Amino acid sequence: QKEVEQDPGPLSVPEGAIVSLNCTYSNSAFQYFMWYRQYSRKGPELLMYTYSSGNKEDGRFTAQVDKSSKYISLFIRDSQPSDSATYLCAMSDYSSASKIIFGSGTRLSIRP
Amino acid sequence: EADIYQTPRYLVIGTGKKITLECSQTMGHDKMYWYQQDPGMELHLIHYSYGVNSTEKGDLSSESTVSRIRTEHFPLTLESARPSHTSQYLCASSEARGAYNEQFFGPGTRLTVL
Numbered sequence: 001q002k003e004v005e006q007d008p009g010p011l012s013v014p015e016g017a018i019v020s021l022n023c024t025y026s027n028s029a030f031q032y033f034m035w036y037r038q039y040s041r042k043g044p045e046l047l048m049y050t051y052s053s054g055n056k057e058d059g060r061f062t063a064q065v066d067k068s069s070k071y072i073s074l075f076i077r078d079s080q081p082s083d084s085a086t087y088l089c090a091m092s093d094y095s096s097a098s099k100i101i102f103g104s105g106t107r108l109s110i111r112p
Numbered sequence: 113e114a115d116i117y118q119t120p121r122y123l124v125i126g127t128g129k130k131i132t133l134e135c136s137q138t139m140g141h142d143k144m145y146w147y148q149q150d151p152g153m154e155l156h157l158i159h160y161s162y163g164v165n166s167t168e169k170g171d172l173s174s175e176s177t178v179s180r181i182r183t184e185h186f187p188l189t190l191e192s193a194r195p196s197h198t199s200q201y202l203c204a205s206s207e208a209r210g211a212y213n214e215q216f217f218g219p220g221t222r223l224t225v226l
Contacts, residue, residue, distance in 0.1 A: 043217030102155040
């Protein structure tokens with residue numbers, strides 16, 4: 001069983017829709033939770049970072065962590081065509097924070 | 113401008129050739145990493161380094177080797193390329209202070225071994 005599970009999609013939604021991306025994980029030691037965005041032919045770039053449980057908002061993006069359910073989410077409001085990319089969840093534990101475990105990514109397409 | 117660079121961006125090579133994938137960063141970071149990414153799959157850590165003369169193998173077994181002679185440079189070498197090495201290779205770097213540090217990724221090298 002993978003430590004991090006992510007629905008690969010692809011997910012296609014119309015412009016302006018609210019997008020929900022999710023990951024589940026099995027390692028209860030994970031403390032750091034990240035969402036990376038990867039455009040085609042580019043490296044991943046950090047979008048959101050959360051420590052432990054709770055919500056974090058940054059503009060149109062909201063990251064949620066529910067450690068009791070081992071479930072994390074990324075919400076995108078008022079989605080734009082420029083949000084079309086692959087979104088990777090990632091996480092690590094305190095003892096090896098440099099070693100990040102990545103999900104397989106969800107491919108998102110926003111239709112104009 | 114501080115950045116992380118990878119060359120070549122694309123490489124097509126025959127079986128048995130020796131190749132070196134270059135990675136350089138001008139961000140002043142001590143930690144550097146190499147990941148392997150296949151389409152629709154997770155990034156897998158294959159090598160990392162905490163500083164000059166420090167190299168460690170990652171979680172995914174790899175036949176590649178790395179060196180860290182200069183802080184800004186972290187090349188990856190395959191002595192004898194095989195079709196099973198066909199993949200995208202991503203280099204990343206991060207600071208070394210604190211429990212968590214953001215990893216910054218290069219654009220990747222897409223390797224195809226015929």
